[in-house]
Amino acid sequence: MFALIDCNNFYASCERVFQPHLNGKPVVILSNNDGCVIARSNEAKSLGIPMGAPAFKYKGVFQKNKVQIFSSNFTLYGDISNRVMSIISRHVPDVEIYSIDEAFVKFDGFSEDDINEKCRDIIRIIFKWTGIPVSIGLAPTKSLAKVANRIAKKYSTRTNGFYSINNNEKRIKALKNISAGDIWGIGFQNEKKLLKVNVKSGMDFVNLPDQWVKKNMSIIGLKLKKELEGNPTLDIEEGKIDKKSIATTRSFETEISSLDDLTERITTFSVVASKKLRRQNSECSMICVYIRSNPFKQKGERYHYSLTGSLPFSTNSSIEISKFAVKLLTKIYSKNKSYKKAGIILMGLSPQSNHQFSLFDQNIDKQKKLMKSIDSIDSKYGLYKVRLASQDQKRIWKMKRQKLSRNYTTEIDEVLIVK
DNA sequence: TCTGGGGTCCTAGGGCGA
DNA sequence: TCTGTCGCCCTAGGACCC
Numbered sequence: 001m002f003a004l005i006d007c008n009n010f011y012a013s014c015e016r017v018f019q020p021h022l023n024g025k026p027v028v029i030l031s032n033n034d035g036c037v038i039a040r041s042n043e044a045k046s047l048g049i050p051m052g053a054p055a056f057k058y059k060g061v062f063q064k065n066k067v068q069i070f071s072s073n074f075t076l077y078g079d080i081s082n083r084v085m086s087i088i089s090r091h092v093p094d095v096e097i098y099s100i101d102e103a104f105v106k107f108d109g110f111s112e113d114d115i116n117e118k119c120r121d122i123i124r125i126i127f128k129w130t131g132i133p134v135s136i137g138l139a140p141t142k143s144l145a146k147v148a149n150r151i152a153k154k155y156s157t158r159t160n161g162f163y164s165i166n167n168n169e170k171r172i173k174a175l176k177n178i179s180a181g182d183i184w185g186i187g188f189q190n191e192k193k194l195l196k197v198n199v200k201s202g203m204d205f206v207n208l209p210d211q212w213v214k215k216n217m218s219i220i221g222l223k224l225k226k227e228l229e230g231n232p233t234l235d236i237e238e239g240k241i242d243k244k245s246i247a248t249t250r251s252f253e254t255e256i257s258s259l260d261d262l263t264e265r266i267t268t269f270s271v272v273a274s275k276k277l278r279r280q281n282s283e284c285s286m287i288c289v290y291i292r293s294n295p296f297k298q299k300g301e302r303y304h305y306s307l308t309g310s311l312p313f314s315t316n317s318s319i320e321i322s323k324f325a326v327k328l329l330t331k332i333y334s335k336n337k338s339y340k341k342a343g344i345i346l347m348g349l350s351p352q353s354n355h356q357f358s359l360f361d362q363n364i365d366k367q368k369k370l371m372k373s374i375d376s377i378d379s380k381y382g383l384y385k386v387r388l389a390s391q392d393q394k395r396i397w398k399m400k401r402q403k404l405s406r407n408y409t410t411e412i413d414e415v416l417i418v419k
Numbered sequence: 420t421c422t423g424g425g426g427t428c429c430t431a432g433g434g435c436g437a
Numbered sequence: 438t439c440t441g442t443c444g445c446c447c448t449a450g451g452a453c454c455c
Binding site: 038098099100101102184185186187188189218220306308 | 453
């Protein structure tokens with residue numbers, strides 16, 4: 001059996017742990033730049049505030065209903081997430097941390113009664129130790145565990161946050177009562193396709209012929225169908241730590257059009273991404289750079305230029321990566337256009353220990369020592385104290401975070417004081 | 420005026436060598 | 438030597454997730 005353990009309204013719950021007066025009130029968390037809503041408490045959901053709502057469009061709703069607004073505080077959420085995940089890992093052996101607020105667990109060799117008891121224990125202990133409410137869905141496959149989790153959350157007063165799809169009757173009932181678009185793995189585009197052939201519920205989807213699903217929704221859709229039929233096609237992926245690609249992308253506060261400005265941003269993104277790369281002891285062999293116009297602009301041309309290039313040798317040096325990224329940028333840049341967003345993606349990652357030497361990377365030792373020094377200066381005096389000349393020397397970038405809560409768990413100056 | 424960021428996986432299609 | 442076919446690899450783009 002698989003269990004999906006999911007924190008309820010995670011970011012909102014994190015804010016509530018340290019500000020209990022928020023309980024019962026509508027709470028929303030905004031994305032970077034305070035752009036759009038990325039998390040809502042149940043009270044905010046029932047006001048009809050959708051996920052991804054642009055904050056400026058909902059200003060009136062926020063004011064009218066005294067919605068409590070927070071900028072995202074990922075330092076706080078990350079720390080609380082680590083605590084929740086370590087409690088789970090302490091209680092069950094096979095855990096896959098799927099996202100910041102979710103983990104899959106595989107129960108092998110336990111009796112059903114034992115599993116149920118363990119799940120209820122986990123809910124109780126996580127709430128007691130961290131203050132975060134969690135829900136657990138249990139089922140024979142990961143996709144059905146997701147469905148079960150939805151039921152546990154939706155009917156929390158009846159389920160106490162735990163629901164198990166442990167027989168065929170329950171499976172069929174659950175699939176009849178969930179719309180196809182709400183199933184994990186069926187997104188907006190596939191939902192549209194399914195509605196065209198009159199597939200509305202999860203059960204309608206399962207009743208489709210395999211060939212149709214494979215043809216229209218690829219192998220992923222077919223695997224999902226098998227999962228919903230009760231046949232596991234996805235297993236727990238333990239120890240999935242190293243990333244396969246690393247991205248640093250940002251929207252700009254205003255549109256920019258000069259190559260100099262873009263070069264500064266791309267250099268800064270390269271430095272940030274290279275640091276992430278070194279942190280997981282990897283190197284990259286390919287770099288993708290992209291620049292794009294504002295997709296929400298009513299008038300004018302929309303464009304999105306990107307270019308991927310292979311480095312002559314694998315590296316994690318900020319200097320090599322930014323030099324190469326700027327080279328790619330100059331190839332895709334065109335004058336007289338304005339850009340709202342840019343980014344860099346490092347790909348072809350491999351462990352640093354497997355480094356393939358080449359004729360052209362004779363500076364490798366020098367660069368390695370330099371990066372090591374930069375990283376140690378950063379860790380002693382704060383991030384990004386040492387910068388490349390082509391970066392903006394005054395700031396990294398401006399990010400609007402007007403409603404930021406304190407780092408209650410990671411900064412000694414910001415911990416709660418009980419008087 | 421103001422609409423996020425960071426990932427994964429799959430497929431189609433072109434280039435290219437056997 | 439030329440041509441057709443097959444399969445592999447790479448890339449771009451799309452779809453999904455949180």
